[in-house]
Amino acid sequence: MLVRLFTTSLGKKFLMAITGAGLFLFVIGHLLGNLQIFLGPEAINRYGHFLQTTPEILWPARIGLLVFVGIHIWSSISLTLENRAARGTPYDVKEVVDATLASRTMIWSGLIIFAFVCFHLAHYTLLIVHPEFRDLHDANGWHDIYRMMVLGFSNGWVSGFYILSIGLLCFHLSHGASAMFQSLGLQNAVYETLIDRLATVAAVVIFLGYISIPLAVLAGAVK
């Protein structure tokens, strides 16, 4: 049974949807975590400190994420290759009937997101980009994530890249968040349009939520 999940097209779609859904939830959770920046240094640093000092939550989450991203990427790439092969001779007139841009470019939006995540990890988790961030500590002696973000985003280029990538992520989700219901068979003629709308709304909300942070920093609202 499990074998079929990895061998048949529907199986791979299932994996992609499940992992996609997982990543989707992470993105939301992570957004909520990050928004604490508006509650001031105290709150967000406590959150960060909490995470860092409770490995029994952190590590399962990290490993889970890693596995999900891995499966998601693997299935998407293997399916994309199969799909390319399936057409054979291309059409001369390439007319797109009723298919959104997002739906046709999932693999690209996805891959760029991946690149972003790598940079992002280097930036804020592994602190490769700014090793000096490691020495930022606040009054409680906790790692000063607040200052780290402010410093990080005060660089216009970095903020720009974030905003762009997050835009792509949400573009990805605008299709993905409804497609996953279809792929999991949780869709029917009645909810079809409703789910599509909700997906778009979710994507926009997530976008605004995330970019509010770099924007706030650049605007000097958060300093």
Added chain:
Amino acid sequence: MKLDAKIPAGPLAQKWDKHKASIKLVNPSNKRKYEVIVVGTGLAGASAASSMAELGYVVKSFCIQDSPRRAHSVAAQGGINAAKNYQNDGDSVYRLFYDTIKGGDFRSREANVHRLAEVSVNIIDQCVAQGVPFAREYSGYLANRSFGGAQVSRTFYARGQTGQQLLLGAYQALMRQVGLGQVTLVPRTEMLELVVVNGHAKGIVVRDMVTGRISSHSADAVVLASGGYGNAYYLSTYGRGSNATAIWRAYKKGALFANPCFTQIHPTCIPVTGDYQSKLTLMSESLRNDGRVWVPKKKGDKRSPSEIPEDERDYYLERKYPSYGNLAPRDISSRAAKQVCDEGRGVGESGLGVYLDFSDAIQRLGRAKIEERYGNLFDMYHEITHENAYKSPMRIFPAIHYTMGGLWVDYNLMSNLPGLYVLGEANFSDHGANRLGASALMQGLADGYFVLPYTIGDYLASQKPGSRPKPDAAEFKQAEQETSERIQKLLAIRGKKTITEFHKQLGRILWEHCGMTRSEKSLKEALAQIPPLREEFWKNVNVPGEGEELNQSLERAGRVADYLELAELIVYDALMRDESCGCHFREEHKTEDGECQRNDEQYAYVAAWEFTGVGKTPTLNKEPLVYEEVHLAQRSYK
């Protein structure tokens, strides 16, 4: 030739059961030693092939389309009859039997028709079990509608796509057997010769329509279910691929052709709009349930229908046939339409059309109901004519639609050539001189599911297992030779006229001289025109391309060549039958109010024609029609 219909003795209602109990059987372990060829995958062919495979016979199934599911049965819209009496409106096997005999104007075989009515009930059960999504009531039970020529509601339907759904049922059963390796499927392949070995049909020669390869296939028995030959008339409601080739080659190999002139003309088709037109589209007869047929009372009244007040309209069917009204049988409705058009009261630019009006029904039941019942037909009408039939009435006119005639078969569906079985529209069948709506699907499936699987055993049991010839036997090589030569001959002509030009010309001759009405004069005229056209064809037709490739021109050329011979036979038969019956209306023989005047003393027989050579007068064999149960009456739908 002495024709033995092999009708079992005993009371009509018990013939079939008695017969089943008495015919020879093939023992189960021997079945797999017999190979049967089935030409055609329509309702008749697919149901026969799958049912025989289920019994254990080794089956080879041929069709000209790329998939069996595309056989022309798929186009049937209206429905299928069965004497289920689910409506409790007094239907019964006997009533269906009688309606069919009467509808056929007493020119069909009593015993066959009764058997058809008997098994009709099993057909519905079988199809439901296969997953055919018949229309249902809110109760979840099967729904029915009424059709022409009947006063009970016994027609089962699946929206306007009954034929498609029934065919998919049979096709799926066939695919199951292909998957099990019991049936070998040979699509895009055209049968071009029947091979007869020591008087028995033992195989066929075919052309692979993709590669052009000619090959032979031998078997213990050959089943032809290749459909009707109405395309001889060029414009018809048939699929463009429907053809007479399979049965025509069998005829030329000695099989008898019965009642060729019985060609049905359907009253409700979309009128011709231009000579570029390649086919005519049927508007299902079921529309006559709720539509009212009328023309203006005044000659040449060119006002738009909405401007013509009620009292200036002539609802001629309701006027002439009060008790059946708009549901009068096809032959009668068609002729009535022709009559009013001949009087100059036809509608539309051409003046060749009558109105089919739904305004009353829409008022009575509301547009939603009508949409639910006929939505797809109204859409189809709109696509073709660009007119909205919810607002203004449809324009309809009769068109060639079905052929009651076909190869002669006995009660076992075996032709006079032993080992050759003929099913569905291809045989001369159970419909006499006129087929009632929703009865062809019934007959095709009856033949394939519930008759042939029993009766073929009777023949096979008499054949030693493994006694079938090899496909490289002399008879096959000979037939292959003839086939290739014929193809080369067609390709070598490279004349001036296209195939279509010949086909259209032939069609016009048949339609004008041997169509809705016929007369000695018109028929003799046709007999004078056809042979020269045939000769010109063989001198001056232009068939492009080669034989060893997909060559659709070559395919059509072969079929038109056959029509040019068949047409002559149709006319011979019409000329010989000096009476009016059902679809066959001879001007010389009508009652004072213009109905068919049968002549039972002289013509109560099946005319089974025997090939004597192209252009030579065929020999007529008669199978007298003996009626034990019904007494022949003047057909009345008043």
Added chain:
Amino acid sequence: MNVTLRVWRQRNAEAPGRFETYEAKDINPNMSFLEMLDVVNEDLTRRGQGPIAFDHDCREGICGMCSCVINGEPHGPEYKVATCQTYMRSFHDGETITVEPFRSRAFPLIKDLVVNRSAFDRIIQAGGFVSVSTGSAPDGNAIPVPKQNADLAMDAAACIGCGACVAACKNASAMLFVAAKVSHLNLLPQGRPEKEKRVLAMVEQMDEEGFGACTVTGSCEAVCPKGIGLSFIAKMNRDYFGALLKMGRGRPATVET
């Protein structure tokens, strides 16, 4: 009206193909697209050139034989109709119309606009049926079928097996076709006993034939002449995972592979 045609011509599967340009002069707008091709072919024949090979039979949108990609759209510009029901009034005078065959690895080209769609038959052979042999059926009314189910099953069963969904899909996926057949039978009580077996086997065969997977782009639904809906794909996915779960729960494996 006059139109210019750019038609894909290819002698056979091996031969190289290319576009040929033909002028179709004084065409009647009420001609069907295929009747227009007939006229062009008559003309080609007279001029001693090979006519264009294209599949067609019923010419009323029910057999599923016709299969052209017209200006990049399978079955042409009109909504919910097949190529044979496309009329010249849908094009404008002087237009250049490009006509291509259905393109898919699983539909090998035979000639010009004619392709081989036997892959669909093989998918049906894998499980697109109810295993009921002739004669073994109970009375047609023995099992009532809720009208909604019967109607929904009919919606799915309306599929004409034309393959336009594959031709339109950016992944050349056959999901809509397979979903239609799976749903048609799985929705009816008569089809339930083989529900799992059916969906597993048909999906397996679909993959084997080399069709792509579905990324929910929706082009198939848009070109389907019978308006088969995406929700049937969702239903098939549901049935598929349901079947996997049942197998997982140690139910006797319901498919022979």
